[in-house]
Every structure is written in C-alpha cells, then in structure tokens.
Amino acid sequence: MSNLFCIAAEFDDEHKLLEACNKTRQAGYKNIDAYTPFAVHGIREALGQPATKMPWAVFAGGLLGLSVGFGLCYWVSVLELPYNVGGRPLNSWVSFIPVTFECTILLSAFTAVFGMFGLNGLPLPNHPMFNLPSFLRASQDRFFLVVESDDPKFEPSKVSAFLETLNPLEVREVEDE
Amino acid sequence: MSTQETNSELAGLQTKALLVGALGLAAAAAGFAMDSEQFYRSYLTGYLYWLAPTLGCLGWTMIYHLTAASWGVPARRIWESAGRTMPLMGILAIPVVMGMQTLFPWARPEAVDDALIQAKVAFLNEPFFLARVVFYVVLWSAIGILLSRWSLQQDTEGPQPAIRKLRALSGAGLVLMALSLTFFSVDFVMSLDPHWFSTIFGFLFAAADLLAAMAFTVLAVRFLEKTDSLKKLVNVNTYHDYGNLLLAFIMLWTYMNLSQFLIIWSGNTQEEAPWYLERMGDGWLVISQALIIFHFALPLLFLLTRWTKRNPSRLVFVAVWILVMRFVDLYWLTQPSMSHGGGVHLHWMDLAVLIGLGGLWVGFFAMHLKDKPLLAKNDPRLAEVLEIAGGHH
Numbered sequence: 001m002s003n004l005f006c007i008a009a010e011f012d013d014e015h016k017l018l019e020a021c022n023k024t025r026q027a028g029y030k031n032i033d034a035y036t037p038f039a040v041h042g043i044r045e046a047l048g049q050p051a052t053k054m055p056w057a058v059f060a061g062g063l064l065g066l067s068v069g070f071g072l073c074y075w076v077s078v079l080e081l082p083y084n085v086g087g088r089p090l091n092s093w094v095s096f097i098p099v100t101f102e103c104t105i106l107l108s109a110f111t112a113v114f115g116m117f118g119l120n121g122l123p124l125p126n127h128p129m130f131n132l133p134s135f136l137r138a139s140q141d142r143f144f145l146v147v148e149s150d151d152p153k154f155e156p157s158k159v160s161a162f163l164e165t166l167n168p169l170e171v172r173e174v175e176d177e
Numbered sequence: 178m179s180t181q182e183t184n185s186e187l188a189g190l191q192t193k194a195l196l197v198g199a200l201g202l203a204a205a206a207a208g209f210a211m212d213s214e215q216f217y218r219s220y221l222t223g224y225l226y227w228l229a230p231t232l233g234c235l236g237w238t239m240i241y242h243l244t245a246a247s248w249g250v251p252a253r254r255i256w257e258s259a260g261r262t263m264p265l266m267g268i269l270a271i272p273v274v275m276g277m278q279t280l281f282p283w284a285r286p287e288a289v290d291d292a293l294i295q296a297k298v299a300f301l302n303e304p305f306f307l308a309r310v311v312f313y314v315v316l317w318s319a320i321g322i323l324l325s326r327w328s329l330q331q332d333t334e335g336p337q338p339a340i341r342k343l344r345a346l347s348g349a350g351l352v353l354m355a356l357s358l359t360f361f362s363v364d365f366v367m368s369l370d371p372h373w374f375s376t377i378f379g380f381l382f383a384a385a386d387l388l389a390a391m392a393f394t395v396l397a398v399r400f401l402e403k404t405d406s407l408k409k410l411v412n413v414n415t416y417h418d419y420g421n422l423l424l425a426f427i428m429l430w431t432y433m434n435l436s437q438f439l440i441i442w443s444g445n446t447q448e449e450a451p452w453y454l455e456r457m458g459d460g461w462l463v464i465s466q467a468l469i470i471f472h473f474a475l476p477l478l479f480l481l482t483r484w485t486k487r488n489p490s491r492l493v494f495v496a497v498w499i500l501v502m503r504f505v506d507l508y509w510l511t512q513p514s515m516s517h518g519g520g521v522h523l524h525w526m527d528l529a530v531l532i533g534l535g536g537l538w539v540g541f542f543a544m545h546l547k548d549k550p551l552l553a554k555n556d557p558r559l560a561e562v563l564e565i566a567g568g569h570h
Contacts, residue, residue: 094442095439095442097435098439
C-alpha cells in the first residue's frame with residue numbers, strides 16, 4: 001500500500017513560487033520544500049530553512065589541509081629525512097608554503113564537494129516526486145511547492161484547499177512509491 | 178539626497194580637501210627648504226600612494242567596459258572621475274623627476290664605478306627616464322580623458338557609437354596599461370635599488386593598485402549611496418561583490434609577493450637577496466611580519482565571511498584598513514632602498530606629503546565627479562541592475 005508523500009502545487013514563474021512559499025510558511029507549515037529549474041534567490045528565507053553550515057565545514061577542511069600540508073613537509077624535512085640543502089635550516093618554512101597552500105585548497109574543495117553531496121542526501125537513486133508526471137518540467141519551466149506528509153499540521157484535504165488559494169496551475173497529491 | 182544636495186556636498190568636500198591639501202603641501206614645501214633629500218624620499222612614497230587609486234580606477238573602468246559586469250554600474254562615474262585626476266598626477270610627477278639624482282643611485286655621478294649599473298645604462302639614464310615619464314603621463318592622461326569624455330557622450334548622444342568606442346579603447350588600453358605600468362614600476366620603485374630585479378614586480382604593482390582602487394570604491398560608494406542616483410542601485414549585494422573583489426586582490430597580492438620571495442630566497446644570489454635582507458634587519462623585519470598579518474591574514478579572514486561583506490559598515494572598516502596597509506606596503510617597498518640600513522624612521526614629511534597630495538587628489542576627484550550625473554545614462558547594464566536591485570527579496 002502506498003502512502004502520501006506530499007501535496008504539490010505547480011507554478012509557472014519564480015515570483016509566484018516565492019510568494020506562495022512565504023504564505024505557506026506563514027500559515028504554519030514546517031516541512032515544506034520547493035523544486036525549481038534554477039537557483040531562485042531568496043528561496044531559503046521563503047521556505048524558512050536555516051542558513052547552511054557549509055562555509056564553516058569548508059573553513060575547517062581548509063585549516064585541516066593547512067595543518068596536514070605543513071605537517072607533511074615538516075615531518076619529511078625535519079624529522080624523517082633531515083638533509084642539509086645549501087646550508088639552509090631544516091625547517092625552511094618558505095619552501096613548505098606551496099605544498100601547504102595546495103593542501104589547504106585541496107581539502108577545502110573536497111569538503112565543499114562531498115559535504116554538498118552529504119547535505120543534499122546524494123546519491124539518491126529515486127525520489128517520490130518522480131511519481132508526479134508533470135514533475136519532469138521542474139528541470140525546464142515549472143516551479144513546485146510541496147507540503148510534505150510528515151508536517152505536524154498535515155491534513156490532505158486542508159492542505160489541498162490551502163494550496164488552491166495560492167493560485168497555482170495545479171495541485172496534485174504525490175504517493176511515496 | 179537630491180542631485181542638488183549631492184553636488185553641494187561634493188563641492189563642500191572639494192573645498193575642504195583642497196584646503197587640507199594646501200596645508201599639507203605648504204608643510205612639505207617648508208620641509209623641502211630644510212631637508213630636500215628627506216623631502217624627495219617622502220614625496221616618492223606619497224606620490225605612489227595617491228597614483229594607485231588613479232591608475233587602479235582607470236583599470237577598473239576598462240575592465241568594466243570589457244566585461245560589462247553589473248557590479249560596475251554604480252561605481253562607473255566614480256572610477257571615471259578618479260581616472261580623470263591623471264593629468265594632475267602627471268604634473269605632480271615633476272618633483273620626482275627633479276629629485277632623480279637624490280632618489281636613484283643610477284642617476285648619481287658615482288654610478289660610473291658600478292659595473293652592474295653600467296651594464297644597464299642603456300635603459301637607466303636620465304634622458305630616457307624623462308622620456309618614459311612623459312610617455313606614461315601622456316598615455317594614462319589620454320586614456321583617462323577619453324574614458325570620461327566618451328562616457329558623457331553616451332549620456333547625451335545615446336549608446337552608440339560611444340559604447341563601441343569605449344570598448345575598443347578599453348581593449349587596447351588595458352594591454353597598454355599592463356605594459357606601461359610594468360615599466361613604470363621598474364622606473365619608480367625597482368630602480369631605487371638598481372642591482373635588484375624581479376620579473377613579477379610589474380604585475381604585483383598593478384594588482385596592488387587595483388586593490389587600493391577597489392578599497393577606495395567601497396568608501397566612495399558608501400559615501401554616495403544615499404543619493405537619488407545610486408540609492409536604487411546600491412544594496413547589500415553591491416557590497417558583497419566589492420568585498421569578493423577585495424578578497425581576490427588581497428589573495429593575488431599575497432600570491433605574487435610569496436612567488437617573488439620564494440624564488441629569490443631559493444636562488445639566494447648576490448644581486449637579489451640583499452633587497453630582502455635589507456627588509457629583515459634594522460626594525461624592518463617587524464614591518465615585514467606586520468604586512469603578512471595585517472595586509473594578508475586578517476583582511477583575508479574578515480573578507481571570507483558574509484558577516485563582513487554583507488554589512489557596509491564592516492566592509493568600510495576593512496577597506497580603510499586595507500588603504501592604511503597599502504601605505505605601509507609602499508613605505509616598505511621604497512624606503513629601505515633609499516635609507517640603506519638606516520632603520521625605520523617615519524619622518525613628519527612622510528605624513529605631510531601624504532596628506533597634502535591626498536587633499537589635492539580628493540579635491541580634484543570631487544571636482545570631476547560633481548559636474549556629471551552619477552549614473553551613466555544609456556548604460557547597457559543599467560536596466561538589468563535596476564531590476565536586480567529593486568527586485569524580490
């Protein structure tokens with residue numbers, strides 16, 4: 001038996017979508033989401049989602065890369081294989097900087113890419129939204145606002161009636177399998 | 178603020194700045210009578226400091242015309258007016274030429290005994306130096322005047338042919354600027370120590386000028402954001418863009434400085450290493466370390482965050498900070514080569530020249546800005562920027 005995943009409202013431009021998101025949030029719905037063909041400016045605030053923690057994760061990744069890069073150079077040149085090059089001190093930090101810099105960039109970029117996958121829940125082989133035939137246009141010219149069935153206030157008939165008041169093109173129920 | 182009020186505000190700024198400039202230059206002139214050698218040294222650093230926003234703004238104007246980036250629209254007239262100060266800066270180069278023999282070892286009579294200088298005498302000689310200075314001044318003034326004139330033509334006569342001309346000038350102009358600024362940095366800074374050479378120096382100098390000009394842009398846009406012309410265009414996203422550019426140029430400045438240092442440190446040759454050794458002794462080491470912390474690390478950490486970039490007051494704070502550090506960097510670049518082992522001694526004339534030239538520069542900038550509309554009419558990106566700025570948040 002299949003359960004309801006969400007109720008979706010379809011819009012034809014991003015301004016209507018943003019307005020609808022704002023009204024839905026203000027109506028007290030918490031578990032709402034939007035699907036759009038391009039990044040819509042201000043959608044996060046309209047959906048009431050918290051700011052992403054990614055910058056801090058990337059910064060931490062960068063600091064880790066910095067320590068690893070410098071540590072690697074230091075370990076090799078000072079501890080493991082102390083070698084006199086032209087009478088320079090073993091801890092010649094100037095020559096360690098390119099490696100340190102590259103490791104900083106590398107681990108920042110890895111954190112950004114894999115952190116993004118992690119927070120997005122990717123890879124995801126399938127998603128209930130694909131049960132909605134018109135959803136294919138979410139990657140072209142349609143904007144979807146959904147109220148998910150695990151929302152504390154979720155009651156199918158009331159949600160449908162509410163979404164209809166936002167002047168969408170269509171309101172449809174989406175099953176989860 | 179209406180256009181009328183803006184004009185009177187700029188006129189007020191002009192008067193005040195010119196007054197400060199006159200006082201500073203009067204003090205510097207008195208200093209010249211007392212100790213001309215110190216005057217020339219102080220003058221060179223102060224002159225390079227105020228030339229930076231002029232050249233940097235010329236660069237930004239041309240980058241804007243070539244990229245048509247929307248972040249350039251609110252700053253366009255500010256850049257044009259700053260670039261328009263080039264003829265003044267050309268006249269202000271005269272004291273440097275007058276002090277040639279004091280400033281540049283290759284221009285002194287004893288240079289004939291120096292084999293290394295003699296090998297470079299085909300380039301480093303007084304008549305050719307003078308010719309090059311005239312060439313830079315004429316070229317940069319022409320670019321500054323044309324960028325400004327054709328931009329006003331775009332206001333009155335419509336987008337074409339002004340935009341086409343501006344784009345053509347900017348393409349050729351940026352190439353010419355990059356080449357001439359490289360030679361200029363060799364002439365005015367590198368040749369203070371004629372044994373020393375660094376191939377990245379020209380680009381380092383140009384990047385620093387673009388950095389100073391962008392920090393100045395943040396201050397100028399903040400000063401004018403309440404005006405009728407700019408209030409519809411400038412919002413937190415504008416500052417975010419400028420903050421990102423400041424971040425990029427802080428990184429570029431550091432990257433090139435490190436490249437230069439790393440190569441000279443690795444090579445460890447007699448011609449190159451002394452330049453850095455001078456900057457590691459006699460109190461200069463502290464300044465070198467301060468540059469790493471305050472010209473790189475702290476601005477970098479501030480500019481990484483949206484907390485700074487999306488708050489105009491905080492971004493202004495960082496911009497002022499960068500402008501202060503630009504002086505420290507120029508002082509560090511020029512002074513040790515002139516005082517050889519004399520240690521760090523900030524002279525009162527260093528500040529008198531800095532304030533005097535600064536007053537003159539700001540006064541002329543305000544004079545050029547107040548005569549023209551703050552918004553370039555018929556700008557191809559104007560409608561788009563208005564839509565984004567007035568848009569849906």
